[in-house]
Amino acid sequence: MHLAHPGLKNPEYYVPGLPVDHVAQRYGISPAEISKLGSAENPYGASPKAKAAVAEAIESMHLYASWTAEPLRQKIADTYGYEPNQVICGSGETEVIALIIRAFCEPGEEILMPGPCFPIYHLFAEAEGRVPVLAHQATDRGTMAMDVDAYIDAITPATRIVFVTNPHSPSGTWMSEADVRRIVEAAPHALVVLDEAYVHYSGGPGYIHLAHDYPHLIVLRTFSKAFGLAGLRLGFGIAAPSIVDALLAVKPTWNIGQLQLAGGIAALDDDEHVERTVATIIDSRGYVQDRFEALDRFRMVPGSASNFFLVEILDPDIGSTQVFEGLLERGVIVKDGSVSFRGLDQRFLRCDVNLREHMDRLVAALADLP
Ligand SMILES: Cc1ncc(COP(=O)(O)O)c(C=O)c1O
Secondary structure (H helix, E strand, C coil): CCCCCHHHCCCCCCCCCCCHHHHHHHHCCCHHHCEECCCCCCCCCCCHHHHHHHHHHHHHCCCCCCCCCHHHHHHHHHHHCCCHHHEEEECCHHHHHHHHHHHHCCCCCEEEEECCCCCHHHHHHHHCCCEEEEEHHHECCCCCCECHHHHHHCCCCCEEEEEEECCCCCCCCCCCHHHHHHHHHCCCCCEEEEECCCHHHHCCCCCHHHHHCCCCEEEEEECCCCCCCCCCCCEEEECCHHHHHHHHHHCCCCCCCHHHHHHHHHHCCCHHHHHHHHHHHHHHHHHHHHHHCCCCCEEECCCCCCCEEEEEECCCCCCHHHHHHHHHHCCEECEEHHHHCCCCCCCEEEEECCCHHHHHHHHHHHHHCC
């Protein structure tokens, strides 16, 4: 008997980057010898200020937190120059994405997204009976960057939501403010979602200010990356109050607990941690780019402004799954493009930028493949 709705008959789930323990056990490699380059986490761990605040907040763990995450909303609003009623907090940005799909698109209606893109967009759309439209034609195969004109052409009167990811995932490429504005202005009848999960690694402030200019735009951010709080689960969106009000109505009421509240508020004051992380990632990005020059069967796809990049396999006799498995045997975890991103075939892998020693391991392991 199948009780779930028909769209959930053979559900497809998100494929996360593999954990260290799994690889250590399967290949008998010591965890210290493993490079985890498939989940774009922070090499320095959590913000120390957030850790201290979470430890203190344990004392209030028996109390329900504000259902709108009010103290955090206030802090986010103050930090970015908005009002608290323009902020929606989620258990990770992922939850905010789920709420957006539910609130701004009816079953059977269309959601436009780049192809390839962060898979959560289409997985949640399908699970909720909405129709994801992946604009594969808008991805340039040489740079893997998005062709903005082609993406704008893909917007139709039937489009209800338009996703834009900047820096993009999986390519890491960066879009100019003028191009983002062009997309937003081409879809006045839809909700445009600007996902800035990796914005810190661009080295600039990003485009969160655009939510002041457009009543049909929501800008999303996460605490999982530069703040190092992927395991705490915290993300947020900034938009016009009417958009936030709709999202509050579909939000599971107490989605943010006391520990998340405290950690998020403290992390926003931890400039030192963010700056150290960003400086390291930008340094390592240049470093690994130079190291790739020595490889002749693999190409680092240029242009990443993020903490990951695409590797293209130039040797036609090997595929991404084979390379993925070969790297695992050598203690290096990455993402197999053919498994992790719809529309990326057997030619690509996505690898994190991390400390130089891990970049050395990645390059050495690629060079060592048969
Ligand atoms: C493009 C993009 N957006 C959003 C997220 C969601 O992050 P979280 O749910 O951890 O806040 C991720 C995580 O990998 C991502 O790659």
